[in-house]
Amino acid sequence: MNKIPSVNLADFLSNDKTTKQKFIDEIGHAYENIGFVALKGHFLDDKLVKSLYTEVKNFFDLPIEVKKKYEIPGIGGQRGYVSFGKESAKGKKEGDLKEFWHFGQYVNKDSKYAKEYPDNVIVEELPKFNEVGKETYQMLEKTAKYVLRSLALHLGLEENYFDDYIKNGNSILRPIHYPPIQTEPKGAERAAAHGDINLITLLMGAQGKGLQVQNHNGDWIDAMAEPDELMINVGDMLSRHSNNKLKSTIHRVVNPPKEMWGTSRYSIPFFMHPISDMKLDVLENCVDQKNPKQFDDITAGEFLEERLKELGLKK
Template sequence: MNTIPSVNLKDFLSEDPIKKQNFVDAIGKAYEEIGFVALKGHFLDDALVDNLYKEVKNFFSLPTETKQKYEIPGIGGQRGYVSFGKESAKGKKEGDLKEFWHFGQYVENDDKLKEEYPDNVIVDELKEFNDVGKETYRMLEKTAKYVLRALALHLGIEETYFDNYIYNGNSILRPIHYPPITQEPDEAVRAAAHGDINLITLLMGAQGKGLQVQNHKGEWIDAIAEADELMINVGDMLSRHTNNKLKSTIHRVVNPPKELWGTSRYSIPFFMHPISEMKLDVLEGCIDENNPKAFEDITAGEFLNERLIELGLIKK
């Protein structure tokens, strides 16, 4: 597969059983073959997207010392600001050429999870930033719920299987700023080749070249969304849970051609995580003679902690 398939969530949400099944088949096939789809018909409207980008650009334009007020020690970068070059891909010593922000879950009706998750960080200088971030988080979480329902049907399990695991889940909305490149990078790229940790990732801002996906032949292909599309990919948790039936594809963000070094790039992924207690044990329906169980049993919380250590965001 050398292109990213496009699907429309409105087909799944329609009352038409044929359209719904066609959506399930198309997204299932794409995630088995390349692990990415471009999705139309999501719950983000244009005004919300415009407001979010405006607020994100306002935040990253603040003075460095102002932004650093919001870099919270001891939480592995899970909320607030993470400064330029702080994160590196698994196995890479060079830091990625980016700075970013994290909005986390807005917990409802669960005091235990309120204790477990760090509080969201409020930016005093930008009153709209916090509200727009929260609304975007909610709409992407809602979109992700229906994508996971379609995948549950594709896997032959109950449609709402994932619902209880993702309600109050440990999901993250990450606005990223890739600043202009001012000198020849020493081995560093905007985001080195990596797989995502989580169940699925919903990416805003994949218009234009930069994001690349590695197909099964090892070739890098450009993943470019239309203006009204989200790019959505399988993460390692879901790949593990399905015994690699659904593919967590390696992807990267390459540096632009030299004539575009003076430009910023912004992208905004939403990392859909379940609650920490979710067992990622391989689903029985994904094991057979040709596909024996490939992974040890582990919870989502244990898996996340392992990966944050590998990324250098928390210390052992």
């Protein structure tokens, strides 16, 4: 595969069984072969997207001393601001050339997960920032739910298999700012080659060159979405759970050519995580003689903890 396939969620939501099955087959084939699709027909409207980018740019334009007061120690960067160069890809010494913000799950105070999740951080200087972030989070979570329903059917599971695991899940919305590059980066990239931790990632802002995906031959392919599309990829949790039937693809954000160093780049991924007690044990119907079980049993919470340490976000 040398091109990212495009699918439309409206086909899955259709009352026509043939149209729905066509979507399941297309997305299943894409995730077995390259691990990425471009998705139209999601639940974000243009007005919300425009508002979000305005608020995100306003935040990253704040003075560094203002942003730093929203960097919360002791929570592994799970909420609020994470400053430039703090995160590095697994196995990489150099920090990525980015700063970012984390919106997390919104749970009721009486939820058993209220104690597990840190509170979302409120930006006092920007009254609309948190409101727009919350609305975007919920629309992307809704989109992800239907994508996972299609994948459940593709894997031979009941359609709503993932629903209870993702309700109140530990999902993260991460607005990222890749600032202008000031000096020759020594081995650092905007985002070094990595696989995502979670079930699936929904990415806003993949217009224009930068994001690249590695196919099974080891070639890097430019992954560019249309303005009305989200780029959606499989994460390591779903890859484990499906015994690598659905592929978690290595991807990166490369530095722009030198004449473009003076420009910022923004992208906004939504990392769809399940609740921490979901078992990621390999599904029985993904194991056979040709494909023996490849992964040890582990919960989503244990797996996340391991990976946050590898990324340098937790000690």
